[in-house]
Amino acid sequence: MNKKRPFAYLLVVSSVLALLAVVLLSLKKPQKTVLYGRILMGTAVEITLKQDNPRAVEAAFKEIERLEKVFSSYIPDSEISRISKGAGKEGIKVSAEVVEVVLAGLKVSRLSKGAFDPTVGVLFGKEGVWDFSGEKNNVPKRKEILRLLRLVDYRDVIVNKDTSIVGLKKRGMRLDLGGVAKGYIVGRAMEVLKKHGIEWAIIRAGGDMMVYSSKGNAPPFTIGIQHPRKEGELLGKIRVANRAVATSGDYERSFIKDGIRYHHIIDPKTGYPADKCRSVTVVSEDPTLADALSTAAFVMGPEKGMELIERLAGVEGIIVDREGGVGVSSGLKAHFERL
Ligand code: AMP
Ligand code: MG
Secondary structure, three states, X not given: OOOHHHHHHXXXXXXXXXXXXXXXXXXXXXXXXXEEEEEXXXXXXXXXXXXXXXXXXXXXXXXXHHHHHXXXXXXXXXXXXXXXXXXXXXXXXXXXXXXXXXXXXXXXXXXXXXXXXXXXXXXXXXXXXXXXXXXXXOOOOHHHHHHHHOOOOHHHEEEEOOOOEEEEOOOOOOOOOOOXXXXXXXXXXXXXXXXXXXXXXXXXXXXXXXXXXXXXXXXOEEEEEEOOOOOOOEEEEEEEOOOEEEEEEOOOOEEEEOOEEEEOOEOOOOOOEOOOEEEEEEEEOOHHHHHHHHHHHHHHOHHHHHHHHHHOOOOEEEEEEOOOOEEEOOOOHHHEEEO
């Protein structure tokens, strides 16, 4: 009897150890995820889940498709295009979601003192002078830029929240929500996933991304920040939970002519591509705000841009200046790893 006891004891201990090893091994194993990708809004949109749910993913992609038709300034009969067509003549009755995004954009216009300006789109598009689609690579004449610059002023966007009417004061003005709508749309797609009971998801649309876990802040997601000069390489990693992460970069939609890089983020003061940064990443709970702020801070530059990020509660960011210097906001430093 006495001899049997230690044997039984050993058996229990060893099986507990074996079980522990299995648990530890399975914890070390990378979590399996499912990734869905589609080209929408002129960019690669990816949805990643831990537990496959094709119906939820389909519904989220459908929502993105629907909202793209509402917000695109390239689709002739979108609500945004109709606002531009009515410029100087009439305001247009639009959906509540358009009012919401226009107001969110104008709020960032005021915060950034016009560095973010949703009327800057008159400089590109059909009648514009810049084209970053990769087709023309034309640098317009200063005179042409100045002629159109007179039509750029966010204070000339008129919004009546009660009647849902949005209008532009001057004939020839154009509304472009390209710097803010993608963030909003990613946020809406995440809401669709949540409604389908999804408990863990990443949505990414070009530079706009959002991560969600029903477990709240733990465990956080590790997100790679694209290196603005080394394609496919990371500048660093951040650890965040339930946040939107928006990056604006001069490497997206750009061309180089006579050694100068021309890209799609325009300084509304000059009409030329903003040249103080290589990239700006903004982290916030609000995907619409993150998107608009990343564009705004890019135009403002590393000092003023970081000042704005630091001033806003719940907003963090990373700014890569034109020399490649990296600035990280105070609340993000402990969660940022330079690679
Ligand atoms: P993002 O990638 O979010 O920085 O957005 C860039 C897009 O925003 C451009 O392709 C334009 O459609 C638009 N945009 C460019 N410059 C500005 C600006 N200064 N303010 C607001 N939107 C802008
Ligand atoms: Mg943006």
